[in-house]
Amino acid sequence: MKDYVNWAILAPGRIAQKMAAAMNGEANSAQSKIRLYAVGSRNLERSKEFAAKWNFQKAYGSYEELYTDPEVDAIYIANPHAFHMDCVLAALNAGKHVLCEKPAGCSREQLDKMISLAKSKNLFFMEAMWTAFNPCIAEIRKAIKDGIIGDVTNIDSRFTNRNPYDPNDRNYAPDQAGGALLDLGIYNIYFAMMISNFSPIVSRSSQVRMLKGVDAWNGVNLTFENGIVTSFQSAMDTPSTTGTHDAVIYGTKGFITIVNFFMTEQADIHVYKHKDEGSDNEIAREIRCPFKTNGYEYELIHATDFILQGKIESDIHTFKKSEDLCSIMDSLRADWGMKYPWEK
Ligand SMILES: NC(=O)c1ccc[n+]([C@@H]2O[C@H](COP(=O)([O-])OP(=O)(O)OC[C@H]3O[C@@H](n4cnc5c(N)ncnc54)[C@H](OP(=O)(O)O)[C@@H]3O)[C@@H](O)[C@H]2O)c1
Structure with a gap:
């Protein structure tokens, strides 16, 4: 053996x-x-x-x-x-x-x-x-489970780049399954799935801007069965103004800011100073998990x-999680009437 x-x-x-x-x-x-x-x-x-x-x-x-x-x-x-x-x-x-x-x-x-x-x-x-294997995200999930930001209510994330238009580039080519959703939005969805403990998605709404057969920009809202809502944008024609691709997880007692959520090594946990009102907060914990290699x-x-x-x-990224992720992308593409050439 x-x-x-x-x-x-x-x-x-x-x-x-x-x-x-x-x-x-x-x-x-x-x-x-x-x-x-x-x-x-x-x-x-x-x-x-x-x-x-x-x-x-x-x-x-x-x-x-x-x-x-x-x-x-x-x-x-x-x-x-x-x-x-x-x-x-x-x-x-x-x-x-x-x-x-x-x-x-x-x-x-x-x-x-x-x-x-x-x-x-x-x-x-x-x-x-x-x-699914990111150590910083594992720490974030643990902190949420420990109740530090109360009950999670919303997850906001953006993964947007402004790539040069090149019809041969896989991002823009329909015959290479181009488009922002499958390349970038997949991360926004999976991140929200992880934070929502893989609760089923019960409703969605979205908007899209198409460019020559692929989604150049999309804005999506998903509601999980446990009540958590995620809003995200993914795009190939819209730059990130901060130079990073960030996410925020909001809870009833505070929020977590995550730098480069799809490859994160850094998140800050903020807790509100006043129970029911205002945004005054303090950082309760800095999560820093540098990668071993990359x-x-x-x-x-x-x-x-x-x-x-x-x-x-895998017992972490199981078949079911891949299937659920793929199904929601299928549903969004169906909402947009977006088909790849071999699907027509
Ligand atoms: N996990 C991540 O962080 C991450 C990041 C980026 C991309 N990805 C994923 O990785 C995959 C590849 O992305 P990439 O950016 O690395 O792609 P890429 O550099 O454009 O292409 C990778 C390889 O695929 C083959 N290829 C390229 N264009 C082709 C075409 N038109 N027809 C047939 N084969 C072609 C070539 O292999 P040969 O050498 O054999 O010609 C090329 O070296 C995508 O599915 C993407 O979603 C993942």
Whole structure:
């Protein structure tokens, strides 16, 4: 029985650089269960360059070679969303465990196929929703449970960037499942789901501004069954004026400000000075949880441990949580009449 996982990276682009840094950070310790094994790209030169930079043993010029290499145990899939399903299904069919970038599926239909194949093949599969493993968010949830801000009432968040319009960029290309919701809004929704203890969503309202087939900007309100309301905006054509992407969790006794909520290392807990009125407050606690490497290591360690234990599903970012997240994005897109080319 192996006590390590030979990891492969499929599609060495922007996010793969971050994961490779996290993998290197972990692989360097003597007891590490993480081995940097292979890289697969459609372009052999890109693969070789990436493998050399990040210390992978093998560089392949196709994804198929990752699937057929018997030494590959698990594949981290990091291409744009629209290509996830084919790669996940191919990897699982080849007997590989899979960690797939978010959103794993562009729709419930796609996600359901992946989960069902992982179950039938008895292989680990997880959407790489790294915020589920964020230590600062775990501290925030604990503080809320301890009652420091009373009952949570609202969660506000913004994740907006102003990207140059490029019809070939995955963010703006409908055939690559572009749009702000699946790229950025997914974090706003999942953050609110975590803070609301995964209470079911019972109502929603939203507005959208479309640009050439994808949502360039959206503003969404969701109500959870436990009464908590979240309001968020995600956008690709609207800058963040603060340079960060922040969230506020309001409660009956105070509020929590979170810097860069989707990759947070820093939050401040404020409590009101007067019970029923006014906004005078003081900071009761500063939460500071610096990442070990860059924040991607936590999901990687979790996936590695679960693979070695022979489990097929995370107990933190479960199949059900991926499914619920995907379903709400499906519902919002349906409200906007937004379909990807293959859905028409
Ligand atoms: N967790 C996070 O914090 C985070 C952050 C950013 C992105 N993501 C997710 O990671 C995924 C990739 O995002 P990214 O920004 O890293 O993407 P990217 O750099 O644009 O592309 C990544 C790789 O995907 C392949 N690719 C790119 N365009 C393609 C196309 N038109 N057709 C087929 N393959 C293509 C290429 O792989 P080859 O080398 O094989 O050609 C490329 O190197 C997305 O699903 C995104 O949501 C997650």
